[in-house]
Amino acid sequence: MEVKIGLVGAGWMGKAHTNSFVNALMNFGPEFGKPVFEMVSDVSEEAALHACKQLGYARWTNDWKELVSDSDVDVVDIATPNAFHYEVAKAALENGKHVYCEKPLTLSAEQSLELAKLAKQKGVVNYVGYNNVMNPASAYIKELIDSGKLGEITKFLGTYDQDGLLDPTLPITWRHINKFSGSGALGDLGSHLLSLSQFLLGNMDRVNALAKTVIKQRPVSPGSNEMAEVENDDVISMLIEYENGAVGTISSSRIATGRKNYLFYEIQGTEGTVHYSLERMNEVNVYFHADQEADRGFRTVFLSPEHKGYSAFYPAAGIAIGYNDMKVLEAHELLSAISIGSPYSCDFEFGAQIDNTVSAILESAKQQTWVSMQTKGGLTV
Amino acid sequence: MEVKIGLVGAGWMGKAHTNSFVNALMNFGPEFGKPVFEMVSDVSEEAALHACKQLGYARWTNDWKELVSDSDVDVVDIATPNAFHYEVAKAALENGKHVYCEKPLTLSAEQSLELAKLAKQKGVVNYVGYNNVMNPASAYIKELIDSGKLGEITKFLGTYDQDGLLDPTLPITWRHINKFSGSGALGDLGSHLLSLSQFLLGNMDRVNALAKTVIKQRPVSPGSNEMAEVENDDVISMLIEYENGAVGTISSSRIATGRKNYLFYEIQGTEGTVHYSLERMNEVNVYFHADQEADRGFRTVFLSPEHKGYSAFYPAAGIAIGYNDMKVLEAHELLSAISIGSPYSCDFEFGAQIDNTVSAILESAKQQTWVSMQTKGGLTV
Amino acid sequence: MEVKIGLVGAGWMGKAHTNSFVNALMNFGPEFGKPVFEMVSDVSEEAALHACKQLGYARWTNDWKELVSDSDVDVVDIATPNAFHYEVAKAALENGKHVYCEKPLTLSAEQSLELAKLAKQKGVVNYVGYNNVMNPASAYIKELIDSGKLGEITKFLGTYDQDGLLDPTLPITWRHINKFSGSGALGDLGSHLLSLSQFLLGNMDRVNALAKTVIKQRPVSPGSNEMAEVENDDVISMLIEYENGAVGTISSSRIATGRKNYLFYEIQGTEGTVHYSLERMNEVNVYFHADQEADRGFRTVFLSPEHKGYSAFYPAAGIAIGYNDMKVLEAHELLSAISIGSPYSCDFEFGAQIDNTVSAILESAKQQTWVSMQTKGGLTV
Amino acid sequence: MEVKIGLVGAGWMGKAHTNSFVNALMNFGPEFGKPVFEMVSDVSEEAALHACKQLGYARWTNDWKELVSDSDVDVVDIATPNAFHYEVAKAALENGKHVYCEKPLTLSAEQSLELAKLAKQKGVVNYVGYNNVMNPASAYIKELIDSGKLGEITKFLGTYDQDGLLDPTLPITWRHINKFSGSGALGDLGSHLLSLSQFLLGNMDRVNALAKTVIKQRPVSPGSNEMAEVENDDVISMLIEYENGAVGTISSSRIATGRKNYLFYEIQGTEGTVHYSLERMNEVNVYFHADQEADRGFRTVFLSPEHKGYSAFYPAAGIAIGYNDMKVLEAHELLSAISIGSPYSCDFEFGAQIDNTVSAILESAKQQTWVSMQTKGGLTV
Secondary structure (H helix, E strand, C coil), rough: CCCEEEEEEECCHHHHHHHHHHHHHHHHHHHHHHEEEEEEEEHHHHHHHHHHHHCCCCCEECCCCHHHHCCCEEEEECCCCCHHHHHHHHHHHHHHEEEEEEEECCCCCHHHHHHHHHHHHHHHCCEECCCCCCCCHHHHHHHHHCCCCCCCEEEEEEEEEECCCCCCCCCHHHHHCCCHCCHHHHHHHHHHHHHHHHHHCCCCEEEEEEEECCEEEHHHHHHHEEEECCCCCCCEEEEECCCCEEEEEEEEEECCCCCCEEEEEEEEEECEEEEEHHHCCCEEEEEEECCCCHHCCEEEEECCCCCCCHHHHHCCCCCCCHHHEEEEHHHHHHHHHHHHCCCCCHHHHHHHHHHHHHHHHHHHHHCCCCECCCCCCCCCC | CCCEEECCCCHHHHHHHHHHHHHHHHHCHHCCCCCEEEECCCHHHHHHHHHHHHHHHCEEEEHHHHHHHHCCEEEEECCHHHHHHHHHHHHHHHCCCEEECCCCCCCCCCHHHHHHHHHHHHHCCCCEHHHHHHCCCHHHHHHHCCCCCCCEEEEEEEEEEEECCCCCCCCHHHHCCCCHCCCHHHHHHHHHHHHHHHHHHHCCCEEEEECCCCCCCEECCCCCCCCECCCCCCCCEEEEECCCCCCCEEEEEECCCCCCEEEEEEEEEECCEEEEEHHHCCCEEEEEEECCCCCCCCEEEECCCCCCCHHHCCCCCCCCCCCCHHHHHHHHHHHHHHHHCCCCCCEEHHHHHHHHHHHHHCCCCCCCCCCEECCCCCCCC | EEEEEEEECCCHHHHHHHHHHHHHHHHHHHCEEEEEEEEEEEHHHHHHHHHHHHHHHEHHHHCHHHHCCCCCCCEEEEEECCHHHHHHHHHHCCCCCEEECCCCCCCCCCHHHHHHHHHHHHHEEEECHHHHHHHHHCCCCCHHHHEEEEEEEEEEEEEEECCCCCCCCCCCCHHCCCHHHCCCCCHHHHHHHHHHHHHCCCCCCEEEEEEECCCCEEECCCCCCCCEEEECCCCCEEEEEEECCEEEEEEEEEECCCCCCEEEEEEEEEEEEEEEEHCCCEEEEECCCCCCHCCCHHHHHHHHCCCHHHHHHHCCCCCCHHHHHHHHHHHHHHHHHHEEEECCCHHHHHHHHHHHHHHHHHHHHHHCCCEEEECCCCCCC | EEEEEEECCCHHHHHHHHHHHHHHHHHCCHHEEEEECCCCCCCCCHHHHHHHHHHHHCECCCCHHHHHCCCCCCCEEEEECCHHHHHHHHHHHHCEEEEECCCCHHHHHHHHHHHHHHHHHHHCCEEEEEEHHHHHHHHHHHHHHHHCCCCCCCEEEEEEECCCCCCCCCCCCCCHHHHHHCHHHHHHHHHHHHHHHHHHHCCEEEEEEEEEEECCCECCCCCCCCCEEECCCCEEEEEEECCCCCEEEEEEECCCCCCCCEEEEEEEEEEEEEEEEEHHEEEEEECCCCCCCCHHHEEEEEECCCCCCHHCCCCCCCCCCHHHHHHHHHHHHHHHHHHHHHCCCHHHHHHHHHHHHHHHHHHHHHCCCCCCCCCCCCCCC
């Protein structure tokens, strides 16, 4: 079955989505949905035209409203800046389109909940691109937890650190302005950990956060003496109490000297423990207390055809998948959901739950106190 | 110069201290203080007698008060259970003895402050056995910070996890009862991280903690059906704001399946980052932003004669020191302080500052709120 | 410029090549050669037809001779079983086609030399698919050597181990029969190390090898009681003396329990050392003796835009490339060579040099003695 | 029981032996032999006197012949330069003394065999100090092999690299002159690997080696312009065929830039594989093919009370033992052998077998050919 794609946003992320659709087709075959590149829109006419030609779309427009209402578009693929997700997704849903929205769903817990409700009512496929959830490592770790092999979960420790914004002479960007980004390291990096936490451990009960802006001003443009205020967190750290009683700790920094793409987390349970680093994305470290005492140790398990998603790429263990391959699995899951109705993990409700958590964390950092989730037991969509 | 030692407490720790003195002598020579094993005391007459013979002490007693006032004892070495540290140390100080107290100094911030003041007034050597501070790795990391090679410190992340108390059928011990231990994982494990944090980053401004008792009851004895309440934290996690503005996160668990002696910490600065794990105690990982871009990476630096303390053991890099060697360096530092007046790191004021932090953390966990240090800028001793 | 591809061999490798061309186009753009999927051939009509449709080729044939002489084919892409490389490549060259041949070039040093000479004479692009050479890590390591940062090279240690053929009940395949494979672990795995050794350290002077067949017989088909003889090495190990005087050691096993894709090598020089494992393909470990003594250690350098090839995939360091991305870089290099005449590393002369080494190694293992390269200073093509 | 020690050689190694005896007593107690420091000899009167006082020996002499015939000496502890081992050991044996000889036994296969025969005839304890055999990791790995958990051994890969002699301005020492050292990196470093290979895998069938002297001359003294010839291997590499059919590869370098104490080895079997590095001496990495496929991976097993020898130092897993602790276990094993007749691993026959292997390796490197062990099935003592 063909899946006709309408891409909104012709930048770097739009290209990445398109490439992922191509690779999903090449790796899984058309029986899981054949992407057809129907239409691309961008506010920049030039960008839209260039993307149309370069990425192989059939048509282009500079008016996304045209695209979301086009009768030949099956799924609206939203790769715009974050601040536009809400508007585009809402219109797409109202037109009865399937929607594939890059993370985050929106910049507001309320808007995300509204979209989740609308999507449910419309009965369309509604997908948020939290790609780390699609990592075969995530599937394996979820399996370890759900099977009980780790026992009762007692502790979560996670950190996502990069040093891309370390240099204080780098000029201000949308990432530093809350109306565009919502938050700093939290939304950009921490939210990936939140997605894994949500996927693997479920709902939180309450959070308590400490946020710091270390580089308080940045030049308005490269080399300029005019400075603009950085509005959000360079460094953030938080305590979490989960609904199941586990204690969580998450920290994130976008000025973490030496850390390149260091998404690390450890989940401790009464029967076993797992830890994982995205910088060594093909290795899951797992410990089973049930092993014989003299031989107990963390096992370095290389991803293999035993782990969901991997075999689309390689027939044997230990052949390295890459970061983009998570996005390819995401594109495949979306195509499958649309074409053959297969289940998927990151729907708008999932995305709204994360935006809800982000909102509670920001509130906590502001109020300097514990903040309880308003959504005990999850959202009511 | 001879240093006549009076050991209070003839158990496992007393033996460890004694062995460390012997090795300090063998590795450094008598010019840094020659330990003489003058007297040992234990409430158990049998234990005292046995230790006297086995460990090579000249005399023994079952009354520590006799020991602390013995004119032939230069330094009182306190290796009793934690709850007795205060009483013994106070009496020893009042008798004008040098005091070497195993960590923690006492179970109360107030008592520790009192001892610190008393020690200062008496002008004797007052030493708390936070052995991780004596690690050559700690000296190296402090040098990296103090020299400015890491720049301004922005983030601290630490965890100390063990799984020694994972098994719920293990009976209750003094560690689970607050009047003996003060706290759980915090005092037992976390305090080592606090000592490193204090040594390397200085004072904290405020703390915010979440503590959990996972195994709520334990048998009163092995195999018994009678259960006793566990009074303190199996798992604890905390946020820290340092006086210098850095964001800190520390967690600790004594039921951390698979983690054996996992004291890990990372210190991020604007010019460099260092991370360290006690499980690989001979390796310091350090990153310098000043390196050429194509060649930047965390360096795995093996301890070597370049790092303070190491050369007492080996003449070349990469020959593994062990955990006990930290205690040997501690014994050497104490002997040197007494015999030749050399400076030392972990005095009673240092120990009191940590007990003060522990107290704030416990208060925070109880009140579910941020707690500010009462000792901004450090204790006034 | 369009590059019209004629693919010979429609199996797993043919598909991998095709996908790589697609990704090369998506990542680099048409200015470095736009692949056009002109024709595919396979001895199986069904396979050819299926591949034509699935992979997007315009035409198909079951007669490769038709393909290699087709006037609309620019480059013949040889993805047949190894034993057919010679015949197809020779015919393609004689027809003046560019040739892209999967490794190894042929199963005989003589045939490979013949092809290298013929290719040179014809003046076409002649490319052998030793993909590990295209790894950005390889480019970085070559740069480290060529710049003199490692000093004079003194020692090479390499191993390539997998356990895919560990199970003795797995039936015999072409890999076990010399007329199809030439050798065992040596040709399959070891040759990748030889390609890196050749690329990085240049020519060898002589070799000395020990080979073992551990599983001497395998079933002719799954579950069969009829057994066939395994003709070649499960395990091989060799000493190497390089022309530059360095000492080399290479070992390889295809029954190396627990090793999944363990291509590891270390190059020691008088000023620095580098080591690398394909299982952690995004990390190069490098040590500079010129660093300050207290801070010396192996640096874990994550691949980044500083390293050739990487920036085609990601804009920042530490985002994991995968195994297939090496093949994408290979496809790009080939397309660039054809379309804009850019230089490339693995030509037929390079491939012939490796086949020559393989031949000397096999001779050494057979004669139980040192065997000198007949090609001191390299082949004369 | 008291064990009266006569130490021959009062240098660095003599001190290390003495310290180890002290620690063996402190860790194991007198019931496994109480060392009594009876007498020390050194050709330098001053050194002998100083050692006597500093190390706590009762008497001293500058004539080792006096020591080896002293009726109050139970065991002669040989810590002289290697070239004197033979003479001293022979005299001690002839006087009916137990002998503890630092490795290597002698510099000649013939002399070592002679001593092994003499020791057997005399019925005394005869012990060679190959300390790596005493590592709790070695005991664990031997247990894994002997229990069959690794299956049939197929491949051994080992390397021992240091960079202590990298600097070409370091002057010539006894290590570079064959009459004092016998060989270079081979005897100094490689022999430790040979001891582990012998202990774990048993006898070799034949060897084939390639040796290089990279720094061919060194100053006769620091800063001198007068140069002396380096007579032996800076780098050596060898192939091994074991009696059991396994393929072995060992390399060693004493100019291995960046490698500090890198003794690494991997043993592959048909059911499991183990690898180990002395730089991370508390971690054994082991893989069991019998594990469930999805969960298979190398386990990082920290040394613990489950592994022989460890519990003398620590009561729980993961507390780092150090390099010296291997020597303490060695001293303990020797004392136990003498005092209570317990078995031990590294007797003179074991040492002679290694010297025999060293001799075959040197012959192979000289003759440029395979050399068979003259001692198939082991020495006949």
